[in-house]
Amino acid sequence: MNGSSRPDEVLLRAARAGDGDAFGEFYKRRRALVLGYLRPRVPDAEIAADLMAETFAAALLAIRNDRRPIPDDPIAWLITIARHKLIDSVRRGRVEQAARDRLALDPLEIDDEDIVRIEDLVATTDVAANLKELLPADQHAALKARVLDERDYSEIAIDLRCSEAVVRKRVSRALRTLRAGLEAPE
């Protein structure tokens, strides 16, 4: 595990109060997850990295808005932001950067070494593979459908032939497992 063992929610709450190290820790812990989600959906690592940067910038903006609650499930929340950024970027034909503009983040150059490092990171933290290894089959199916495919609980329940409550429980258990086990390897 990187850094402290503070849960994501605690890090985000600290970031809201201006604790830069806390958000840095959250980023280091979850960037592999975001890259792992984005990379298979885009043609190259550079676009995935660009989208990941925009995802974390948007997450930071959301956290700094104290009218919004701290997300109960930061992993699902982060993946949702990444997915929105992906869709927005496709629609516009360019990588979205509104959040980075609002934060006045300078553009970052990406070189071949960075590309290799990102690809390595993605290869070792492939989200679906990780989930499958980390989770029991029923939890994996529920989490994949809910978090990665963003399907409704009712729809998943029909597919998995169980009640919505059971799906919710499986997703919840899966996320709890992930919080403990899916820390970004470096």
Add this chain to the structure above:
Amino acid sequence: MSGYLDRLEQQLVDATRAGAPGRVRRAARRRTVPASAAAVLAALLLASAVALAVTGTFSTGSAVRPPQPPRPDRGPGIAAAGTRLLPMRVPDPAGGLPWGMRLVHTSRRLVCLQVGRIDRSQLGVLGRDGAFGDDERFHPVAPDVVGYHASTTELSTCLQPGQTTSLEAGIAQSGAFGARHPDLIPGSARRWISYGLLGRAAVSVTYGAAGQKRTIPVEPGSGAYLVVLPRPPKGAFETGGGATSTNRFVTPQGVISSIAYRVNGKLCNESRPTNEAAAAHPHCPRPRVAPRPGAPRRLNRPIRVQVSAGGTAIVTFTAPHAVSSALSGYTVEIPSPCHKGISGIPVERDVRAGEIVHVALPDIFANACGKTVTARVVYENDRNRFPPGESELIIGETTIRR
């Protein structure tokens, strides 16, 4: 030199510490997605679109903003602590995004209700039925898009703390009020919504739908409820109606046939009278409150008036009392004895004690009974006056001649 991932981390750490966004603007950089990549992504997006259609999720469009930039000291104020999206989700008769409500507490101490469609824990309206150019996108509604003083405006109703209300409205399925006249919306795209805030004593509401009665619990604590129907009840006014109460019990109207309350540990029902003469319909025990009689107090302070050639009067007075919320305030009233009524323009902003206040009254002689009208400045310490009969304070009055 550290790599991309580390430099991004440092940027995020610095931005977190910096707090206020947008300190230094950078030159815009556009990373263009190559055409081949765009094609791959478009295919992915199409797959997503299929999923979106199934789940009823829409892409997000521009946010709905208030018509004027909100200010903490004017009108309803701005959204403040306690504002929250209520957990209720009400299915639309045609499916798709559910309906929901947000309870907005404002800086001027009002409590406002917003009704709309819910997408990913956001309240908003759909770009349909003439709204947002029919762009088929979801447009989030900001909490500051609220109305004022128990009046139903676009998407919202505001109350004073302690007031309760039950309202109904015919609107488009998009959730956008007033985007198109109800007559111009096809029947299948119309919805009839009944919503309200019934207070902590409320337990449930019973309504009629498709010839059957249904009872749903209200939200514990606030007494909020929401019903969405495909069509209005028989005999309903075309655009809606409702009631607001200051004595905590609301008489059911429209589709709502009864409201259950818990009073002194016992359940009781407020039911809709079957006709106007049926005064003895079941109701909950009212608190005994004796009206406080008393004539209005008068300060007889000077009031100045300037009337323009167009008939607009500017009434000027010095405020003896400060106003720091929407719960108290000044109103310029124009009594019209021959019409047995009073028209008035409230001063909808905070006022300092001793401040000189100007109020514009357009077309001052519109309801005049003769060649003169009287302009009267009134101060209400509690605009939600209860018990009734409490005296008001007349700051001063003056006569205006044509």
